[in-house]
Amino acid sequence: MAYSELIKNFEKIRAYMREFYVYGFKSREDYDGKSLRSYDDERRRMESWLGKHMRFVRTPEGKSMFISIDSRTSNHNPLYNALKAKSFTDGDITLHFALFDVLHDDSIALTLPQIMEAIDTEYLSHFDSPMLFDESTLRKKLKEYVAEGIVVCKKVGKRMVYSRAPDVACSNLADALDFYSEVAPCGVVGSFLHDKQGSHSEAFVFKHHYITSAIDSQVLCMLLVAMQSKSIVSVQNLSRKDNEPRRARIVPLRVLVSVQNGRQYLVGYEPDFNSIRSFRIDYLSNVKVEEPWPTFDQLRQRLDEMQQHMWGVGCHHNLSKSQRLEHVEFVIRVEEGEDYIVRRLYREKRIGRVEQIDKSTYKFVADVYESSELMPWIRSFVCRLVQLNFSNRTLENRLKRDVKKMYAMYGVEGGEDNDI
């Protein structure tokens, strides 16, 4: 099949984009399991969509392609382009523009044969070899557009008539779209709206801006739709352990997002295991919304309670068993003039409490599902850690070993003997 920059299925390119953007050190030969032709086609597509953001480096192992974007300097997420590259047939685009020209005003309501007649005589006849559409093709297109909400149909007497959906009156939307297309869930939808607005001068830039989630928009959107209708979904979940996708049935309860690494997680209930746990959304695909789940509200309430003890997304909890929490405490030393460190404790803690022990020491205390999730935060206080007290001793010892390893790594004298 001839190469085209447009694609029918997003899943294949989604995997490549993640590899190119998140990692970007693999050479062509490293993409085992995929044909070289497929690799070349996908790489070429990304070059076309992303332009200057596609880079390469030559190493002894070969040429490695990668996507490099300083998201602080971009007004708009360039990865959205991939979601604007859906393929279509010649008939699709012809019918689309002719149909909305016939139904150019929402007061116009026509039957299918009337639309057919107008398209044939007023549009296709202008071409040397006019396309031929039968009624079933147009009916199918109209049905599709009714489902998308851009065409409405109603019965007048015995006849079904079609008209364009009434428009939404919007004003002063440009700045809000610039902003929310970058920060809101499924921001690409804002980008679609932005495309309709035309260009204008831009005010916003973004710091700590993770753009990778753009490529998971389709999955996220389906999960949000399912949650709004309180329904269960069936979904493919790629297991990191065996690298094979497995089909799972999950009642989606909430999407949790990190603004410190850009990961998005679904927290959901698995009826087969009677447990609530989290799933990485970038590992999910092929979401199908199924029937409403009768206990959705109770499960959501259960999750609200659980979130009082979730530092991040770790929460694996079998509802048949009692909840097991781990205790975490650490004490830091704060010197005079370092009030900003105390403020950091308060502003960065997500759950738990901070206690002032004396003039220069503060304690953080929490009971959590997964104490390992606090490790990166605690390590960021290295230079002032005075005391650790975890109910999970293995983890506490690992943290102490980590500090010790850092002494050795950076050649800090005395670290082996004097501390920890």
Place this chain on the structure above:
Amino acid sequence: MIFSELYSAYYNTVARLVEQILQGNATNDVVHKTICDNAFEESVVSILHAIREERWQVITKDYRTPLKHVPTMPLTTLQRRWLKSILGDKRIRLFDVHVDGLDDVEPLFCDDYRIYDSCSDGDNYDDPEYVARFRLILHALYNKLPLKAEMVNRNGKPVFVVFVPQRIEYSAKDDKFRVITSGPRYAATLNVGRITRCRLYNGSLNTSVATHQPRRVVVKLLVKDERNALERTMLHFAHFEKQVERVNEDTYRLAIWYDSEDQSEMVVRVLSFGPLVEVVEPTEFRQQIVQRLKKQLSCGLK
């Protein structure tokens, strides 16, 4: 749903081309530019090919069209639901948005989506004075007008600054807006939340105006791929321009370019990875880690 030709760059491009034709502007150059502005790098070839072959019976090969109206499409249900959701967000009041026609629309998300690790001292979007100051800054930015603002400095004392807003920067991690400014004396980035009063400045800016010029620096790290450190590191630093190469089976060299003003933050972020990430250069950055470790030695952690 999201991945649909209805939102595609090609459909948008064709709509713009028809608009140019109906306005009588469709020269070869205009057609070429319209495609380049609205579609992808390689699209010129494929779109022109389709037009010349009259495969899409919307535009003839000599750039005419049977369409009588500039193409428009109503908002899809997905777009309406997304709009309805953002109208429920507290930050929407920063923008003077008016939308009618969504009364019967279900939002796409409400409490179904939460950020779990942003800082708790974000800007106060409920404060009408904050909203008024934000809108004034936005107005001044678009109209290139100078502002005089009163702020509280680190010592809690009021200070006055005169500046012209250049950009407004938002950090989801801090949940704060900052205004990137140019000014008669210096260029700075100011927290909008720390501005207590703000008005248009009537005086003249007769001295040369400094503009904000971020200084990009690089830090080079060695990442040991244990405990999934490679993926965690790459995701954590994903928003920077970066380059990674494999050194051996489980070690990777990572270069990250960042704004020099953010070095303290970068030190903390690197520290959070513990011994799985080592700073190789620059020496000054490495020294900051060493200093912190030396200080840790004196903490008596047992």
